[in-house]
Amino acid sequence: MEERWCGMKKNDWILAAAIFFVAVLTFGLQLLKTTDEYSEVEIQVNGELYGRYRLEQDQEIDVNDKNKVLIKDGKVRMEDADCPDQICVNHRAISRDGESIICLPNQTVVTIRGGEEPEVDEIAR
Incomplete structure (x- = not known):
């Protein structure tokens, strides 16, 4: 039987962490996006x-x-x-x-x- 922590299984935490990482990466790339001289x-x-x-x-x-x-x-x-x-x-x-x-x-x-x-x-x- 899998151990639960805060009502979530280990794989749920891994999935949540992966989604969070992708969201932060996408947001970071958007902030780094600059305009070029031809904008x-x-x-x-x-x-x-x-x-x-x-x-x-x-x-x-x-x-x-x-x-x-x-x-x-x-x-x-x-x-x-x-x-x-x-x-x-x-x-x-x-x-x-x-x-x-x-x-x-x-x-x-x-x-x-x-x-x-x-x-x-x-x-x-």
Whole structure:
């Protein structure tokens, strides 16, 4: 008969430890994931692409006179919005691939996407 500790068998503890290890490893890898020099900021309004902007280029983008997105020092934040709750404005700045800021009342989504190195054609060389 297997010995139980806290109501769990030995194999249950091994399985729980393995799941915990995989979760910590996945979280750690996500934290280490950085943006590359070709990352871009993608803005969508009502599910439609509004525009793509380079993360490394500081600029302020006015989105339909409702939201103001600020790209500065490799980070993106919602500078201003006319929504009542201001959750998107109070959200921390994002800087990693896959992170998003969402303004639900204005249906605006700001996401950082890992870009690809631009191809140089033979004429440009």
